[in-house]
Amino acid sequence: MASAIRHQLEETTNFITGVYNSKPEAGIILGSGLGNLVNEITIEKEISYGSIPHFPVTTVEGHTGKLIFGELSGKKVVVMAGRFHYYEGYKAQHVSYPVRVMKMLGVKTLLISNAAGAVNPAFKVGDLMIINDHISFFIKNPLIGTNEDFMGPRFPDMSEPYCKRLIAEAKKIGEKHGYDLKEGVYTGVTGPTFETRAEYKLIKAIGGDAVGMSTVQEVITAVHAGLKVFAISVITDLGIREENNIITHEEVLAAAKDAEPKLTGLFKDIVSVI
Ligand code: HPA
Numbered sequence: 001m002a003s004a005i006r007h008q009l010e011e012t013t014n015f016i017t018g019v020y021n022s023k024p025e026a027g028i029i030l031g032s033g034l035g036n037l038v039n040e041i042t043i044e045k046e047i048s049y050g051s052i053p054h055f056p057v058t059t060v061e062g063h064t065g066k067l068i069f070g071e072l073s074g075k076k077v078v079v080m081a082g083r084f085h086y087y088e089g090y091k092a093q094h095v096s097y098p099v100r101v102m103k104m105l106g107v108k109t110l111l112i113s114n115a116a117g118a119v120n121p122a123f124k125v126g127d128l129m130i131i132n133d134h135i136s137f138f139i140k141n142p143l144i145g146t147n148e149d150f151m152g153p154r155f156p157d158m159s160e161p162y163c164k165r166l167i168a169e170a171k172k173i174g175e176k177h178g179y180d181l182k183e184g185v186y187t188g189v190t191g192p193t194f195e196t197r198a199e200y201k202l203i204k205a206i207g208g209d210a211v212g213m214s215t216v217q218e219v220i221t222a223v224h225a226g227l228k229v230f231a232i233s234v235i236t237d238l239g240i241r242e243e244n245n246i247i248t249h250e251e252v253l254a255a256a257k258d259a260e261p262k263l264t265g266l267f268k269d270i271v272s273v274i
Contacts, residue, residue: 005148006150011054015052024077025109026075027102028110028112029080029098030083031112032115032252034113034115036261037267038068041072042072043068043069046068047066056090065082083098086213086217087192087213092141093145095218096220100221103227109229110228114214116210116234116235116236117211117238118239119204119210119211127180128182128262128263129184129209130171130183130184131162131232132183132184135186135188135207136216138190141217152224156224158223162229166273170270177265179265186211186215186233187203189213191213204240215231235255236253
């Protein structure tokens with residue numbers, strides 16, 4: 001008997017393919033204040049989350065909440081304009097549900113952006129950091145529970161969650177554009193609080209370069225399902241910092257907005273080489 005989740009995924013996918021019948025090759029999830037890439041897409045169909053069976057609905061400022069289907073750099077893509085965060089109250093499986101939908105729709109590669117705080121002292125606000133690994137121990141693993149065998153194995157390998165070839169391609173593209181791309185380990189946390197000074201120090205001590213409230217659950221789900229992943233952080237604030245430097249959501253959004261054109265340029269070019 002098919003699992004309840006499989007049944008839901010089939011209903012979701014049937015609904016989507018009923019209104020849009022091209023097969024996207026890449027899925028793209030855009031972070032807070034990083035939604036401008038959609039202006040580069042030749043849009044073929046937009047579907048608001050609210051109308052899709054079993055899809056959660058976003059609540060956070062800076063997110064719009066729709067799936068956008070279209071063409072970018074000659075490839076069919078599906079973009080999640082607005083993502084689901086664990087801190088909004090969704091279960092881990094709900095946060096990553098759209099990734100499974102993408103897999104069902106035929107997506108092979110997932111591109112992700114996010115806003116993150118840096119704990120690597122060599123980073124500055126506005127930097128782009130290619131994620132080459134992550135630490136998931138502070139978040140809830142979305143694969144806890146009955147394994148969906150039709151998606152992937154019970155104990156997925158995580159030795160290379162981020163596609164090495166796409167990282168190398170991104171570096172080449174960065175050089176071509178003259179971007180100073182950083183590279184490092186993203187540490188997933190639940191939020192919604194930003195970290196205390198002691199927590200930022202801990203994250204640095206365990207090998208993190210940046211920290212953020214998204215991405216890791218999506219990546220775990222994608223790797224489980226056999227998708228290739230490329231992800232990048234926009235550094236919006238510095239966790240290892242002077243006294244009296246408080247972090248606000250507004251500051252994070254403003255920094256993301258400034259770095260956004262670089263990110264858009266990079267994603268556009270990466271899609272052409274997936
Ligand atoms: N911590 C966690 N999440 C974040 C941060 C941060 O400093 N900046 C942007 N998202």
